[in-house]
Amino acid sequence: MATRVGRMRLGSEGLEVSTQGLGCMSMSSFYGSPKPEAEMIDVIRRAVNSGVTFLDTSDVYGPHTNEILIGKALKGGMREKVELATKCGVNYENGKMNIVGDPAYIRACCEGSLKRLDVDYIDLYYLHRIDTTLPIEVSMGELKKLVEEGKIKYIGLSEASASTIRRAHAVHPITAVQLEWSMWIRDAEEEVIPTCRELGIGIVVYSPLARGFLSSGAKVVDYMSDTDFRKSVPMFQPENLEHNHELFERVKDMATRKGCTASQLALAWVHHQGNDVCPIPGTTRIHNLEQNIGALAVMLTVEEMAELDEIASLVKGDRYGPEMATWRHEETPSLSSWKVINTA
Structure with missing residues (x-):
């Protein structure tokens, strides 16, 4: 019998989504070459027809090609069945990541996403990263206008610090914060998640399987192409890989005892973090999609959660290298000081 995918309220502003979403990034970029379009459309439609209706993309995935892919997948009446999330504020030039929170840029990104997705509105629109050259209030002001114009329904932030979340929420209610969270990655638990x-903000979890480590252990590296950005991630470096694989084997042993896969156990751990948490595991295979959905049926006891937490506390290696922007170093100037500088 197929596992039922339920529904949940994401945040306190009224958005309802499936209890598990689908991250679509790896279909088009960052994890090697883009996958065949027809196959990816099949995965997306299978997800929606299985109840996984919360789709996550960004204008930087490809760039742009992932949004075009999703737009094609939603043809034929699919749009009305899904909650569509995309993001703005990041671009790459000559391999360098640029973060832009300027109002004009945000508006241009939104207009571009609407065209590529071929939709009239976006359900959840995230600021993908925080521009540290601008007060967050400036970026939020434009996002608020887009809500008022009906181009987006709800506002989200990705990789935002606790203080940035508070300041943004004071301009317009934030519906969701997207962050990395898994058994292996716990840095948001101290301040951001609380x-x-x-504030009543939903939590959307990307990379709930630690970028594939909690699916295959160290073997995941064998499947990475030369262009796969995970090759630069500290967690996957030789000095950490064998140690972390030994921990993965402990997770795998526990999964075997429970009659599920390691990835299902790890994903179930995320689902057990609270009814305000929605993980968005990514995949390019229907088999893996079905495995992910199956994690919803895995029940964990308090003792099992504690055992997994103990294993996870021993993980070595960070989630990103120092060049990647995360919530840890993205404070923005105050609005008052920025006004003084810009009116001088």
């Missing part, structure tokens, strides 16, 4: 819960 802040979201205090």
